[in-house]
Amino acid sequence: MVGVLGVCRRWLVRLGCFHRVLLSMNRRNVEYVYPYNPRRYFLLADDKVLAKEWLCGLGVPVPATYLLIEAFGEIGLALGVLRRFDRFVVKPARGSGGRGLLLVVNRGGRWETPGGKLLPEQFLRQHIADILFGNYSFGLTDRALVEEFIEPHSVFRGIFPEGVPDIRVIVFCGEPVLAMVRLPTVRSGGRANLHQGGLGVAVDLATGKMLYGLWKGRYVTRHPDTGKPIAGVVLPYWEEVIGIVRRIGAHSPLRYLGLDVVLREGGPVVMEMNVRPGLEIQNVTRSGLRELLEGMRG
Amino acid sequence: MRGLRGLWRLWLPYVVALVLTGIAVTLIAFKFVVWGYKLEYLLPEKGYQLTVEMHFWEGEEGLRIATWLPVNDVRQRVDRLSFENQGIPPHLERTESGTRVVWEGVPLRSSGKISYTVVVRMRGLRYRLPDSLPVDAYSSYQVAMLSEYLRSTEVIQVGHPVIQALHDSLLALMGDTSDVLLRIRGFYEYVLGLENRPFKGTTDAVTAALLGEASCNGKSRLLVALLRRSGIPARLVGGIILTGGRKRTAHQWVEVFIQGVWVPVDPTNGHFAYLPENYLKLYAGDQPLFSFKRGLGFRYEFVIGVVRLPNRFFARHLTTHPLNAYRAWRAFQEAGIPLSLLTVVLMLPVGAFVISVFRNVVGLQTFGTFLPALIAAASVTTGLVYGLLGFLAVITVVSLLYYPLERWHISHNPRMSILMVAVVSALLLSGWLAYRLEVMAISYLALFPVAVLTITAERMAQTILEEGIGKALWVTVQTALVIVVVYEIMTLRVLQSFFLAMPELYLVLVSAGLVLGRWTGVRLLEYWRFRHLMRHM
Numbered sequence: 001m002v003g004v005l006g007v008c009r010r011w012l013v014r015l016g017c018f019h020r021v022l023l024s025m026n027r028r029n030v031e032y033v034y035p036y037n038p039r040r041y042f043l044l045a046d047d048k049v050l051a052k053e054w055l056c057g058l059g060v061p062v063p064a065t066y067l068l069i070e071a072f073g074e075i076g077l078a079l080g081v082l083r084r085f086d087r088f089v090v091k092p093a094r095g096s097g098g099r100g101l102l103l104v105v106n107r108g109g110r111w112e113t114p115g116g117k118l119l120p121e122q123f124l125r126q127h128i129a130d131i132l133f134g135n136y137s138f139g140l141t142d143r144a145l146v147e148e149f150i151e152p153h154s155v156f157r158g159i160f161p162e163g164v165p166d167i168r169v170i171v172f173c174g175e176p177v178l179a180m181v182r183l184p185t186v187r188s189g190g191r192a193n194l195h196q197g198g199l200g201v202a203v204d205l206a207t208g209k210m211l212y213g214l215w216k217g218r219y220v221t222r223h224p225d226t227g228k229p230i231a232g233v234v235l236p237y238w239e240e241v242i243g244i245v246r247r248i249g250a251h252s253p254l255r256y257l258g259l260d261v262v263l264r265e266g267g268p269v270v271m272e273m274n275v276r277p278g279l280e281i282q283n284v285t286r287s288g289l290r291e292l293l294e295g296m297r298g
Numbered sequence: 299m300r301g302l303r304g305l306w307r308l309w310l311p312y313v314v315a316l317v318l319t320g321i322a323v324t325l326i327a328f329k330f331v332v333w334g335y336k337l338e339y340l341l342p343e344k345g346y347q348l349t350v351e352m353h354f355w356e357g358e359e360g361l362r363i364a365t366w367l368p369v370n371d372v373r374q375r376v377d378r379l380s381f382e383n384q385g386i387p388p389h390l391e392r393t394e395s396g397t398r399v400v401w402e403g404v405p406l407r408s409s410g411k412i413s414y415t416v417v418v419r420m421r422g423l424r425y426r427l428p429d430s431l432p433v434d435a436y437s438s439y440q441v442a443m444l445s446e447y448l449r450s451t452e453v454i455q456v457g458h459p460v461i462q463a464l465h466d467s468l469l470a471l472m473g474d475t476s477d478v479l480l481r482i483r484g485f486y487e488y489v490l491g492l493e494n495r496p497f498k499g500t501t502d503a504v505t506a507a508l509l510g511e512a513s514c515n516g517k518s519r520l521l522v523a524l525l526r527r528s529g530i531p532a533r534l535v536g537g538i539i540l541t542g543g544r545k546r547t548a549h550q551w552v553e554v555f556i557q558g559v560w561v562p563v564d565p566t567n568g569h570f571a572y573l574p575e576n577y578l579k580l581y582a583g584d585q586p587l588f589s590f591k592r593g594l595g596f597r598y599e600f601v602i603g604v605v606r607l608p609n610r611f612f613a614r615h616l617t618t619h620p621l622n623a624y625r626a627w628r629a630f631q632e633a634g635i636p637l638s639l640l641t642v643v644l645m646l647p648v649g650a651f652v653i654s655v656f657r658n659v660v661g662l663q664t665f666g667t668f669l670p671a672l673i674a675a676a677s678v679t680t681g682l683v684y685g686l687l688g689f690l691a692v693i694t695v696v697s698l699l700y701y702p703l704e705r706w707h708i709s710h711n712p713r714m715s716i717l718m719v720a721v722v723s724a725l726l727l728s729g730w731l732a733y734r735l736e737v738m739a740i741s742y743l744a745l746f747p748v749a750v751l752t753i754t755a756e757r758m759a760q761t762i763l764e765e766g767i768g769k770a771l772w773v774t775v776q777t778a779l780v781i782v783v784v785y786e787i788m789t790l791r792v793l794q795s796f797f798l799a800m801p802e803l804y805l806v807l808v809s810a811g812l813v814l815g816r817w818t819g820v821r822l823l824e825y826w827r828f829r830h831l832m833r834h835m
Contacts, residue, residue, distance in 0.1 A: 018832045019820060026658055027818035099764070126707040133709040195765060214830060283827075286834040 021288025023279060032293065036255035037275045045254055045273040048145055049093045058251055060244050061269050067146040075128050079121060087149035092131040092142045098191055100136030102127055103149060153236055153263040159183060159228045163190035167241065167261040170277055174249035176242060177292050179203040180284045181210060186225045199223065200284035201230055208238025214284045241268045311816050315809035322805040329800065339615040340799050342791035345377060345607040346540045347417045348578065348600060355409035355595035362591040366580040367397040368416055374578060377607055378417040384410050396581035417605060422575040425561045431478040444555060447531035453502035453584065454519050456526045460504045465527040478530060482554055485524040489517050489565035514566040515550045521565045522552055531555035534584045540576040540602050548587050606791035616799055623801040642675045644797050645788040649674055651807055652787055656780050658814060661821030664777040665754045672747045674785035682785050686778055688728065693774065695724050696755030697762060704763065718752045
């Protein structure tokens with residue numbers, strides 16, 4: 001009897017704690033996204049071209065833009081120019097969640113995916129047309145952005161050789177709140193998206209040390225496919241990452257943001273800003289955003 | 299000062315919600331207290347839906363099936379009547395016993411199903427009898443007019459020695475026999491006291507008397523025989539006791555002619571001068587419920603359900619009272635918009651609110667925010683089953699088509715037009731199927747919101763591609779679940795009547811939306827989603 005009561009009590013305490021700590025979807029929208037991210041600035045994050053311009057203005061490193069294709073007539077010309085690049089990425093300016101992203105490698109004059117699948121010119125032409133038609137942007141017409149192919153830092157290559165891992169940092173009122181690394185896996189097909197099977201790894205904000213990963217509902221200390229240890233690995237350029245994050249946070253009119261940063265040899269590059277950053281990071285890092293954010297609001 | 303302003307901003311939605319609810323409550327109070335609205339004229343009434351299914355086979359040389367339609371009288375009223383005919387038009391005959399419906403001709407197929415469906419409003423009725431009725435209560439004129447109900451027949455053997463002996467001994471037991479009512483009561487009590495047996499087929503009065511046990515028809519015949527023997531006009535009545543579900547049992551009881559009125563008596567279930575609300579009378583007289591051509595394979599079944607019907611006084615009540623949606627509809631009526639459509643449109647915001655509760659409180663994911671409400675609205679005419687099947691069929695068709703369209707990189711707008719061709723074709727096909735299968739409800743699928751459905755189906759296909767078929771199926775299941783619940787709520791007659799009579803309830807809905815929109819609590823499914831966080835605290 002006493003035991004049952006004790007268990008109930010423990011669970012009640014745990015539930016109360018959970019409520020105090022967890023940032024739920026409803027609370028994120030009502031208390032953070034709407035009041036801290038004015039709607040008129042949403043485009044600054046949603047349109048990658050605008051975001052890059054703004055970030056460049058701040059002196060934040062972003063992938064070099066090779067081309068911006070805005071009309072169908074430009075596609076032919078653009079393809080001619082692209083022959084000169086060894087590797088590049090084509091993405092829709094307003095796509096989200098990695099939709100419409102195409103990585104292209106030039107191998108001996110032939111375009112291929114990094115995995116070695118042949119990409120005929122007609123395919124590329126069609127893909128860019130699809131982007132302009134808005135196929136990846138919920139039916140809006142869009143622009144196609146061709147930019148530098150970012151080769152991830154060797155630290156990540158050692159853990160899993162494919163795909164582009166990135167760091168997600170939640171920034172609130174100019175300060176970083178939580179961070180995680182998203183690593184591709186075999187299951188995620190080289191992509192780093194968590195809901196597609198990517199591996200989320202908690203990162204210690206102070207030191208940039210990777211702590212533990214969450215994969216398929218289990219906490220792991222090694223990469224599930226390669227078995228390489230992830231716990232304890234220190235991310236390079238961490239101080240620079242935090243510096244960049246702080247700089248963006250200090251100047252952005254969007255006060256509650258999710259920043260996507262990719263590390264390469266030579267330093268971090270900011271890939272994307274997100275006005276409605278996902279909440280899964282709370283599971284990965286085992287810490288509740290609500291508690292952290294409320295502490296910062298004072 | 300700034301803090302105060304911030305506080306005001308925070309609380310403003312709640313203040314607005316409170317004010318709106320206050321206005322609504324005041325208006326409703328006014329309607330009922332001052333303007334004479336009456337709840338009893340607004341609330342829906344209970345009704346029964348009965349489908350009499352007649353399956354036939356070996357009908358190559360044509361068929362002839364006859365049965366009875368429910369009687370309209372003080373106790374029961376037919377609200378709606380529809381037929382399923384297999385290409386043979388039903389032929390109605392008014393007879394002394396009731397309304398006979400006959401199908402005669404060559405059916406589309408040699409075996410199949412003919413049926414009729416009625417929706418009836420019923421009420422229980424107790425007959426007040428005079429204190430006493432002298433033996434000479436029936437005038438010679440009445441006796442002459444009612445001779446049919448005093449006659450001896452092959453199965454109601456009034457003159458048979460067994461009946462005669464039983465009659466006389468019962469009279470002797472009763473003692474005082476000058477009062478007809480006492481005699482009726484006495485015979486009724488005797489027959490009621492006999493064992494009820496679920497005999498199949500016809501039991502005549504004499505057999506029932508000899509066995510001392512019978513089913514409803516045997517007991518009723520025995521009672522009629524005893525009454526007629528005493529010179530009291532009486533007849534058998536046939537019908538169905540309406541209990542939910544499927545059944546094959548019909549029922550027979552007795553009517554006694556007392557002072558110009560046929561008074562019901564049921565010696566099987568023990569009702570005297572009273573019929574409960576669920577006794578549906580189909581015909582009077584010792585008639586078979588079904589008759590069909592010799593050589594035809596035949597089987598019948600009753601499908602019974604309880605339904606909510608609009609209040610009979612609803613329209614009149616609302617036209618004579620101010621400020622309701624029904625009066626507003628009268629303007630649309632000129633334009634040929636039926637009330638049912640208005641009702642569905644009126645309930646759409648309710649459906650939308652229910653969906654937002656599912657999404658924001660439960661945490662379910664659905665394809666499209668308001669698609670479930672639109673599907674539910676479209677299902678009002680088709681019925682929920684066909685609505686859901688239509689939804690699933692369209693989603694499947696589009697998902698299958700999506701793969702080649704995606705692989706060939708067909709651009710968004712042309713892709714949508716192709717998908718829409720597929721959706722409309724599927725709906726046309728459903729119409730053709732409806733015709734072939736004679737399930738006309740399917741043809742209402744054509745009323746589906748095609749554009750919304752197409753867009754949703756495309757989203758579904760995208761989900762399959764990006765997050766896998768498992769996730770897509772899971773969201774489909776959740777969407778279907780929400781459709782079912784929203785449908786049930788949108789078709790609640792009570793709610794419909796309330797919104798028609800009190801459109802100010804919309805203000806309450808808006809208030810609820812404001813409060814829900816400011817709600818920051820944990821969605822139910824988030825307890826599961828963030829279980830890792832919970833476990834490691």
